[in-house]
Amino acid sequence: PDAGSFYDLVGGEPTFRKLVTEFYAGVANDPLLRPLYPEEDLGPAAERLTLFLIQYWGGPTTYSQQRGHPRLRMRHAPFRIGTAERDAWLHHMRRAMDTLDLPTEQDEKLWGYLRHAAQFLVNSPDQS
Ligand code: HEM
Numbered sequence: 670p671d672a673g674s675f676y677d678l679v680g681g682e683p684t685f686r687k688l689v690t691e692f693y694a695g696v697a698n699d700p701l702l703r704p705l706y707p708e709e710d711l712g713p714a715a716e717r718l719t720l721f722l723i724q725y726w727g728g729p730t731t732y733s734q735q736r737g738h739p740r741l742r743m744r745h746a747p748f749r750i751g752t753a754e755r756d757a758w759l760h761h762m763r764r765a766m767d768t769l770d771l772p773t774e775q776d777e778k779l780w781g782y783l784r785h786a787a788q789f790l791v792n793s794p795d796q797s
Pocket of ligand 1: 702705714744786788791
C-alpha cells in the first residue's frame, strides 16, 4: 500500500470496516435490496466490499489475493440493478458515510466515486 494514500488519510481499515458495517445494517432491512443477496449471512458479502474498497483506495490488496480482478460489472450481472436498486444502495451508503464524519473534501471524493460506481453498475432498464 502507498503511504499517504486516501486510505491512510481517512483513517485506514477501521474507517472502511465501519462504513461497510453501517451500510449492511441498512441493506439487511431493505425490502428491495435484501432479496438480491444470495446468501442468508450478509457477513461474507460485507467482507468482500470492505476489502474491495480498502484495495481501491490504496490499502492492502487482500481483495485481489482472495478474489482476483474485481470485474465489478461482470460480478453484478446476475442481479437486476435498475435505478431504484441504485438509489436504494446509495441511500444506505450515504447514511453509512454520515456516521464517519469525514472532512468535506474527503467526503466529496468518496461519495463522488460511490455515485459513479453505482451508476456504472446499473444493468437493467426501468420498468414502464
Ligand atoms: C457484490 C448488489 C453497487 C461492490 C454484490 C452482490 C450484490 C450486490 C447482490 C453479491 C453479494 C456477494 O455475495 O458479495 C449491488 C447493488 C448495487 C451495487 C444492488 C447498486 C448499484 C456496488 C458498488 C460497488 C460494489 C457501487 C463498489 C463501489 C461490490 C463488491 C462485491 C459486490 C466488491 C463483491 C464482488 C466479489 O468479489 O464477488 N453487490 N451492488 N457494489 N458488490 Fe455490489
